[in-house]
Amino acid sequence: MRPLALIGDSHIGAMKRAFDGTPGMAGRRKVHFHPFGPGGEAATAFFALSDEGTSVTTRAARWRNLTLDRDSFAGPTGQGAIIALSLPMNTSRVLRGFGWDRHVPWALRGEGDEIPLSDQAVLRIIEQDCGPSVAFARAVASLGLDVIVVEGPRFFAHATYVGRLRREVCREIDRRYRAHVGEALELSGIPVLRQPERTITPDGLTDEAFRHENPKDTHHANADYGRLVMAALIALAAQLDAGG
Amino acid sequence: MADHPYTHLPKRAFWSPAVAAPHMLDISGLWGSPFQITPRDRIVTYGSCFAQHFSRALTARGYCWHDEEPAPEGLAPETARLLNFGVFSARTGNIYTASLLHQWVDWATAERTPPDLSWEQDGRVHDPFRPAVEPGGFASPQEMLASRRGTLEAFRRSILACNVLVFTLGLTESWHDTGLGVEFPVCPGTLAGRFDPDRHVFRNGDYPSVHRDLAQAIEKIRAARNGRGPRVILTVSPVPLAATASGEHVLVASSGSKAILRAVAGQVARDLKHVAYFPSYEIISAPPYRANFFEPDLRGVNRSGIDHVMTQFFAGLPEVSGKTDTAADSGPGRAPMEAEALACEEEILGSFGPRP
Numbered sequence: 009m010r011p012l013a014l015i016g017d018s019h020i021g022a023m024k025r026a027f028d029g030t031p032g033m034a035g036r037r038k039v040h041f042h043p044f045g046p047g048g049e050a051a052t053a054f055f056a057l058s059d060e061g062t063s064v065t066t067r068a069a070r071w072r073n074l075t076l077d078r079d080s081f082a083g084p085t086g087q088g089a090i091i092a093l094s095l096p097m098n099t100s101r102v103l104r105g106f107g108w109d110r111h112v113p114w115a116l117r118g119e120g121d122e123i124p125l126s127d128q129a130v131l132r133i134i135e136q137d138c139g140p141s142v143a144f145a146r147a148v149a150s151l152g153l154d155v156i157v158v159e160g161p162r163f164f165a166h167a168t169y170v171g172r173l174r175r176e177v178c179r180e181i182d183r184r185y186r187a188h189v190g191e192a193l194e195l196s197g198i199p200v201l202r203q204p205e206r207t208i209t210p211d212g213l214t215d216e217a218f219r220h221e222n223p224k225d226t227h228h229a230n231a232d233y234g235r236l237v238m239a240a241l242i243a244l245a246a247q248l249d250a251g252g
Numbered sequence: 253m254a255d256h257p258y259t260h261l262p263k264r265a266f267w268s269p270a271v272a273a274p275h276m277l278d279i280s281g282l283w284g285s286p287f288q289i290t291p292r293d294r295i296v297t298y299g300s301c302f303a304q305h306f307s308r309a310l311t312a313r314g315y316c317w318h319d320e321e322p323a324p325e326g327l328a329p330e331t332a333r334l335l336n337f338g339v340f341s342a343r344t345g346n347i348y349t350a351s352l353l354h355q356w357v358d359w360a361t362a363e364r365t366p367p368d369l370s371w372e373q374d375g376r377v378h379d380p381f382r383p384a385v386e387p388g389g390f391a392s393p394q395e396m397l398a399s400r401r402g403t404l405e406a407f408r409r410s411i412l413a414c415n416v417l418v419f420t421l422g423l424t425e426s427w428h429d430t431g432l433g434v435e436f437p438v439c440p441g442t443l444a445g446r447f448d449p450d451r452h453v454f455r456n457g458d459y460p461s462v463h464r465d466l467a468q469a470i471e472k473i474r475a476a477r478n479g480r481g482p483r484v485i486l487t488v489s490p491v492p493l494a495a496t497a498s499g500e501h502v503l504v505a506s507s508g509s510k511a512i513l514r515a516v517a518g519q520v521a522r523d524l525k526h527v528a529y530f531p532s533y534e535i536i537s538a539p540p541y542r543a544n545f546f547e548p549d550l551r552g553v554n555r556s557g558i559d560h561v562m563t564q565f566f567a568g569l570p571e572v573s574g575k576t577d578t579a580a581d582s583g584p585g586r587a588p589m590e591a592e593a594l595a596c597e598e599e600i601l602g603s604f605g606p607r608p
Contacts, residue, residue: 123402
């Protein structure tokens with residue numbers, strides 16, 4: 009049974025709280041958490057692969073940086089850890105950062121001065137945002153570690169950063185982003201742990217029942233959400249241990 | 253010595269002291285704008301490829317170059333450039349001729365409607381009126397038409413709301429679809445599309461037609477604004493023709509085209525109020541500069557040439573004070589990102605920090 013290390017953006021907070029609040033959740037599996045810091049840094053050139061290709065080091069200005077190699081978080085008998093990464097599939101960056109109140113995918117253009125963006129332009133925006141974190145996932149996998157990417161929660165209806173945006177535009181960008189990152193990771197053989205179905209509303213948002221315990225936090229999910237993700241993650245880790 | 257009209261002319265009126273004697277970079281007083289342009293004026297730029305240098309220079313000098321169809325905020329500059337954002341004040345692509353400007357103005361003022369025409373090339377769709385604006389083309393005619401509608405509306409807003417329009421004339425040669433009665437910026441079949449000799453015809457604008465198109469385009473813009481502006485600066489691209497379909501040698505054809513454009517621009521500036529001519533063409537191409545401002549292909553204008561043109565441009569503007577620093581405008585969107593970073597830090601502190 010290999011150790012499991014959850015690393016990445018602030019969304020692993022919900023999993024940490026769930027883990028802390030649910031003794032025995034992981035059975036005998038050793039679980040580590042290493043939060044980097046704000047996910048916004050993930051759209052920058054935030055890591056470097058060593059010349060020998062044996063380690064990956066993050067170097068973001070506001071992060072708790074980390075160097076990973078084959079032995080990072082390894083078990084007592086030297087079993088390499090499974091790395092669960094929450095970073096590449098976080099759409100809050102792309103929804104906040106590109107002015108979707110004025111620019112919209114061409115098919116969704118409404119009245120007024122909205123600027124229609126071609127599919128190519130939207131894809132380039134998505135690639136710009138997810139590129140470094142997808143590359144990071146691949147770099148970590150290249151060390152010989154098993155990597156699972158943990159999908160971040162879809163935005164909440166009450167999220168402040170989507171308040172001024174048209175909901176259908178946000179949903180479309182969110183959908184395309186997740187599809188693109190999913191394809192990119194699949195091509196690299198990196199599995200994605202999807203957001204639990206029961207936490208997603210019919211219109212593609214995260215159910216308000218899973219909003220953060222702090223009402224002022226409109227972005228992160230709560231420990232109930234974290235519990236569902238952790239359960240699925242531990243099950244997936246067991247599959248990987250079994251060679252699945 | 254008898255008094256005569258040349259007696260009291262300034263030094264700049266005489267070739268020897270104004271051109272032959274000074275170093276070429278010290279030749280000065282080449283133009284003077286007849287009207288004020290302040291940093292508060294909303295300036296829009298269109299025209300041939302040389303026009304894009306105005307937008308950069310205006311922005312760099314703290315003037316208000318207005319982009320009505322800007323790139324999404326946060327998009328990497330190189331990607332924005334690749335997608336042809338920020339080149340002109342809307343993503344029109346190059347408007348090489350006066351007649352093409354006239355066509356865009358007619359479309360913008362609803363005097364005519366652009367046809368739903370598209371060009372296919374290697375499974376992708378190109379806009380015949382902006383064939384290079386989307387690298388690799390669009391995925392479908394619907395996408396292309398939606399993009400064109402957005403650009404046309406942005407073009408309309410820009411010409412109706414600007415204080416100053418800078419238009420750079422590039423060519424007299426153009427290609428037309430006789431069936432649809434439209435002009436293309438490039439010959440069908442070159443960048444995309446398929447050339448059809450039965451409907452695609454070559455026209456080389458002469459002085460009367462170029463003058464008519466340019467003057468009418470300006471007058472229609474002003475009419476759409478009920479006569480309230482804009483001020484207009486005309487200039488002629490010094491970039492020679494890459495190719496000619498006129499049957500002449502390209503050097504001769506290029507000289508002929510530029511001569512017509514230069515003459516028309518000057519005449520329109522004399523004919524219409526609040527229209528000025530700025531001599532980009534002369535500053536790069538005139539003999540005193542000995543082709544120093546051209547790239548080795550003797551066509552492209554090098555960085556020194558562009559800098560010199562823009563230095564002369566600003567030198568000819570009436571002195572103003574109180575320029576604003578547009579670079580200091582961080583734009584919208586940054587604040588939410590900062591707030592998000594803080595929220596994420598709080599989430600991490602809350603989940604991983606010391607417990608009470």
